Amino acid sequence: MKFESFKAGRWQARYQYKSFEPVPVNHEWRWEDPGINALLEQATRALGELNAFSLIVPDIDLFIEMHVVKEAQTSSKIEGTQTGIDEALMPEEQIRPEKRDDWREVRNYIDAVNTAVAELNSLPLSNRLLKQTHAILMRGVRGEHRQPGEFRTSQNWIGGSSLADATFVPPHHESVPELMSDLEKFWHNEYIVVPHLIRAAISHYQFETVHPFLDGNGRIGRLLIPLYLISHGLLSKPSLYLSDFFERNRASYYDALMRVRSSNDLIHWVRFFLSGVAQTATKGRDTFQQILALRNQVEQQLLQLGKRTPNARQALNVLYRKPMVTAAYLEQELRLSHPTVNALLRDFIRLGVLREVTGAARNRLYVFEPYLELFIR
Known part of the structure; x- marks a missing residue:
């Protein structure tokens, strides 16, 4: 499939609304746009430089924990929580009662990240792993009664107050198992030649479009990116998180995803994603350098x-x-x-x-x- 001729899917009429049914993604991908090649090279180089720090910095795990806290706080912020990174580090008794629900969501995300990364040592990246991670994310917080750890069995939507005025309606729940099975096969398909960063970009788009859970899709979809990179050896440690880039460019992030669905513009999304990887990896590398300088001081x-x-x-x-x-x-x-x-x-x-x-x-x-x-x- 060429990016230039990609058709994202079709709108299917349902009772009083239409759902978007995306096409499967587990196949060969090609493109003519030379800008993608340049961005892919830049992002791969920056990611390699970031990963080098994971291999040479003594006691790297001491510093990775703060990367996880930062990701949890920022990814949750995109979803509307108001917990600052300083508050995420505080014990619960130090948090004002009216802010504790948000605090628990961030702490759940930290637990979900740490557990998922540890599970990759014995369990491949899979829908099973995502479901386990989702169950931790939803534990005891808003959404805890919305099928935690299970793909949805009813229709959901994005934006608006109902299906009637939704910004986007994902595929019907009966399509979710087949679409997520196809996505899992795409992660591990050794018979197609598709660079891993391109697969990660397509995977994030597809996951957010399928929206397989009733709640928590944004956070799990963003966590999918480092999990994919770690599982395929592009990262030795969970040191790259794109939530900071997505949060700082929130309108562009949502627009890029919607442009694929509404205009079949996968090229715009892939370019945006690769730019995010390059910028985030470079920023992460610089942060490690600053940490080492501070440590010596x-x-x-x-x-x-x-x-x-x-x-x-x-x-x-x-x-x-x-x-x-x-x-x-x-x-x-x-x-x-x-x-x-x-x-x-x-x-x-x-x-x-x-x-x-x-x-x-x-x-x-x-x-x-x-x-x-x-x-x-």
């Missing part, structure tokens, strides 16, 4: 602490995973006494590593601000 500062330096280094490793902590959390993680941890906290504040942000006498929160700011930019 802080390590030098810790040498001033003399015999307390070993404990300080252990505390710093905790802060790379969770840059907003309480004294009690550090005591638990480091298995150190209350006075020892308080002495460390005073040292870190004096060195400018930590800042206390509550101003309270009890349940104080300390933030590793120079590090956290790298993920807010």
Whole structure:
């Protein structure tokens, strides 16, 4: 199938509405547009540079955890949650009651990402894995009663208050199993020659068009991208997430997806997607470089602490995973006494590593601000 002659699907009349029935995607793909080749080369190079950091940076998993938090917060923000990245790091008791539902959705996403990536060690990328991940995402939050972990058995829609005024109506639920089976085969089809980044672009479009779950499709569809890249060896660690790019270009993101359905313009979507990969991978590479520079700077500062330096280094490793902590959390993680941890906290504040942000006498929160700011930019 050539991009230039692609027909995305057809509108099928239903009772009082029409659903969009997309064509299958598990086949060869070709294109004439030279711009795609240039963008594909650029995105592949940037992705390789990002992945190199996963292979050479010591203790890389310390820093990957914050990438996951950033993705969870940003992907959830696209869906309307109002949890900031600093709030996502706080314990639930520190979150205002009216914001806890949003907070739980973000924390569920973090659990879903971590579980799905771990499952790839024993389970291939599959609809089964996506269903398991969806069940975690919906656990105890809005949407928990909307068939968590199962493909939908009723019609859904995007935008509007009902099927009558919807922005887009995905395929009828009876089409979902066959379309998702075709998509799963596309992920693993070794008999077609299609670059993985092109497959990832088409897969995200197709998943969002099928909209196989009653809720949570945007988040699972965006998570599908790094899962695909990890499962096919393009990434060693979950270090590339496109939600930040999609959120900053939200209108263009939705427009690019809709242009495929309304105008068969797959080329526009693929170009947008590849640009996103290139920009996001380059930004991720730069963030890793900034993390390493900060790490060297802080390590030098810790040498001033003399015999307390070993404990300080252990505390710093905790802060790379969770840059907003309480004294009690550090005591638990480091298995150190209350006075020892308080002495460390005073040292870190004096060195400018930590800042206390509550101003309270009890349940104080300390933030590793120079590090956290790298993920807010």
